[in-house]
Amino acid sequence: xxxxxxxxxxxxxxxxxxxxxxxxxxxxxxxxxxxxxxxxxxxxxxxxxxxxxxxxxxxxxxxxxxxxxxxxxxxxxxxxxxxxxxxxxxxxxxxxxxxxxxxxxxxxxxxxxxxxxxxxxxxxxxxxxxxxxxxxxxxxxxxxxxxxxxxxxxxxxxxxxxxxxxx
Amino acid sequence: xxxxxxxxxxxxxxxxxxxxxxxxxxxxxxxxxxxxxxxxxxxxxxxxxxxxxxxxxxxxxxxxxxxxxxxxxxxxxxxxxxxxxxxxxxxxxxxxxxxxxxxxxxxxxxxxxxxxxxxxxxxxxxxxxxxxxxxxxxxxxxxxxxxxxxxxxxxxxxxxxxxxxxxxxxxxxxxxxxxxxxxxxxxxxxxxxxxxxxxxxxxxxxxxxxxxxxxxxxxxxxxxxxxxxxxxxxxxxxxxxxxxxxxxxxxxxxxxxxxxxxxxxxxxxxxxxxxxxxxxxxxxxxxxxxxxxxxxxxxxxxxxxxxxxxxxxxxxxxxxxxxxxxxxxxxxxxxxxxxxxxxxxxxxxxxxxxxxxxxxxxxxxxxxxxxxxxxxxxxxxxxxxxxxxxxxxxxxxxxxxxxxxxxxxxxxxxxxxxxxxxxxxxxxxxxxxxxxxxxxxxxxxxxxxxxxxxxxxxxx
Numbered sequence: 001x002x003x004x005x006x007x008x009x010x011x012x013x014x015x016x017x018x019x020x021x022x023x024x025x026x027x028x029x030x031x032x033x034x035x036x037x038x039x040x041x042x043x044x045x046x047x048x049x050x051x052x053x054x055x056x057x058x059x060x061x062x063x064x065x066x067x068x069x070x071x072x073x074x075x076x077x078x079x080x081x082x083x084x085x086x087x088x089x090x091x092x093x094x095x096x097x098x099x100x101x102x103x104x105x106x107x108x109x110x111x112x113x114x115x116x117x118x119x120x121x122x123x124x125x126x127x128x129x130x131x132x133x134x135x136x137x138x139x140x141x142x143x144x145x146x147x148x149x150x151x152x153x154x155x156x157x158x159x160x161x162x163x164x165x166x167x
Numbered sequence: 168x169x170x171x172x173x174x175x176x177x178x179x180x181x182x183x184x185x186x187x188x189x190x191x192x193x194x195x196x197x198x199x200x201x202x203x204x205x206x207x208x209x210x211x212x213x214x215x216x217x218x219x220x221x222x223x224x225x226x227x228x229x230x231x232x233x234x235x236x237x238x239x240x241x242x243x244x245x246x247x248x249x250x251x252x253x254x255x256x257x258x259x260x261x262x263x264x265x266x267x268x269x270x271x272x273x274x275x276x277x278x279x280x281x282x283x284x285x286x287x288x289x290x291x292x293x294x295x296x297x298x299x300x301x302x303x304x305x306x307x308x309x310x311x312x313x314x315x316x317x318x319x320x321x322x323x324x325x326x327x328x329x330x331x332x333x334x335x336x337x338x339x340x341x342x343x344x345x346x347x348x349x350x351x352x353x354x355x356x357x358x359x360x361x362x363x364x365x366x367x368x369x370x371x372x373x374x375x376x377x378x379x380x381x382x383x384x385x386x387x388x389x390x391x392x393x394x395x396x397x398x399x400x401x402x403x404x405x406x407x408x409x410x411x412x413x414x415x416x417x418x419x420x421x422x423x424x425x426x427x428x429x430x431x432x433x434x435x436x437x438x439x440x441x442x443x444x445x446x447x448x449x450x451x452x453x454x455x456x457x458x459x460x461x462x463x464x465x466x467x468x469x470x471x472x473x474x475x476x477x478x479x480x481x482x483x484x485x486x487x488x489x490x491x492x493x494x495x496x497x498x499x500x501x502x503x504x505x506x507x508x509x510x511x512x513x514x515x516x517x518x519x520x521x522x523x524x525x526x527x528x529x530x531x532x533x534x535x536x537x538x539x540x541x542x543x544x545x546x547x548x549x550x551x552x553x554x555x556x557x558x559x560x561x562x563x564x565x566x567x568x569x570x571x572x573x574x575x576x577x578x579x580x581x582x583x584x585x586x587x588x589x590x591x592x593x594x595x596x597x598x599x600x601x602x603x604x605x606x607x608x609x610x611x612x613x614x615x616x617x618x619x620x621x622x623x624x625x626x627x
Contacts, residue, residue: 038470060484
């Protein structure tokens with residue numbers, strides 16, 4: 001046993017005095033994930049009362065790990081509208097009890113004779129605390145009943161910075 | 168055991184941090200060297216025994232790309248790690264090995280020296296999956312690239328080896344030896360032959376990324392110790408683990424070592440050994456987990472066409488679970504031991520001053536040399552990684568009591584290293600010490616591997 005300890009001392013003594021401090025170590029990867037794509041013709045919404053909802057379950061995010069390990073969340077949108085009427089978009093988030101946690105609203109204008117289709121890109125930063133309570137979401141799109149031609153396309157990509165640090 | 172004039176009791180406190188054993192190889196006065204070459208030209212004794220637990224403990228850790236200084240230096244740690252990850256390639260790996268000799272006994276019967284014993288060992292190697300590390304550290308945002316899952320490759324094994332060997336002096340030139348081994352493994356895990364890619368590419372139009380898993384096939388095979396189900400570590404002692412499961416595993420296999428030493432001339436000797444030519448058949452407590460997929464992911468899709476107004480509720484987690492199925496089934500498999508090859512060439516010269524009785528201690532003996540130059544090569548293929556070392560050594564003995572050896576060589580860690588060995592055989596005590604990587608011993612924080620070995624023998 002003495003020889004064992006001697007060898008340990010021998011090894012540990014052949015070092016300099018630097019501090020092996022890893023308390024500031026953290027990993028912060030930036031990730032992008034396709035979240036949803038929606039495409040429909042004008043008459044599809046007319047057939048159901050000029051408003052339609054697209055429900056999605058995102059309970060994979062609704063937990064304490066989200067609050068702990070997600071530093072920021074941003075939703076990036078791309079919309080392309082050739083429907084002859086503006087489109088009202090509401091992205092509503094709910095918790096497990098069905099209570100709304102937050103929502104994003106946007107109106108996409110109708111195309112004109114010179115600009116068709118309308119193409120827009122926009123971003124929305126989401127509060128991480130609200131997102132960690134969210135298990136469901138619904139994309140609700142409304143349009144006037146006079147909408148008759150064209151199609152609407154929406155793409156959404158989730159961009160997030162994760163944080164993994166020594167505790 | 169006709170002659171019991173010499174009774175050698177070997178206390179070997181050996182602590183070795185390296186897979187390099189060139190300094191121990193062909194040490195003809197040390198019975199531990201029989202495990203490296205069963206055909207060693209062993210300076211025969213009548214009997215030896217090593218004490219359980221107290222003999223020959225060995226531990227090794229090393230990697231091909233990083234040292235402590237690469238991580239902990241004057242730069243902020245996050246910058247240092249980022250630079251280290253950028254410098255890693257998929258051919259780099261981390262390896263570890265550990266060995267504890269449980270007991271060893273040797274005896275001479277007629278012209279054959281027998282030895283038997285048991286040792287517990289563990290070893291493993293993990294390749295750095297370069298792409299996966301970059302994905303985990305940097306993420307995929309803005310990267311516009313693919314990530315290769317085929318870089319995931321690791322293997323680990325925990326086993327106890329029971330062995331029985333024979334060493335025979337065939338004639339004045341030739342020694343032959345062989346050793347049979349019974350392996351009992353208590354834990355084995357391997358993930359090899361993985362393939363597939365995760366693609367995250369910028370789109371040619373729109374916003375959605377071209378995200379997909381192509382030709383994905385991941386597998387993990389595990390056998391043996393099921394600590395999670397059988398034991399709760401807080402409620403059991405290490406003693407229970409060692410005796411019940413670690414020392415005597417449920418999965419068994421067989422192997423053999425062979426070796427020889429041959430004198431090409433009076434002062435020129437060639438040695439060679441093949442170790443651990445064997446396998447273990449894993450059929451108890453086995454499980455194989457696989458994940459396969461070929462999947463283009465555009466997000467949760469609501470694509471309505473004319474007449475289609477039925478809107479399903481889509482679940483993000485279910486979307487992935489349905490398209491990336493993971494299965495788990497019992498699965499037996501054969502795992503080969505990491506076979507090792509040693510090759511050595513020794514040239515002996517000089518003359519020994521005799522310290523025998525009734526001698527002129529200043530007169531050179533004609534029947535004994537006191538110096539040698541040797542070359543030793545070692546190779547091992549394990550989990551697709553090639554381990555090697557190549558060393559040149561010079562040894563000198565003084566009065567057949569003091570043995571000094573120096574070495575210069577290189578290995579898979581791609582650095583030159585100097586080693587030294589010192590053995591003292593005085594009165595009833597034999598002490599030896601082997602130190603590798605002397606060039607980095609001043610500050611081990613710059614080293615990628617470490618090596619120290621020492622032992623104590625008692626002769627009666």
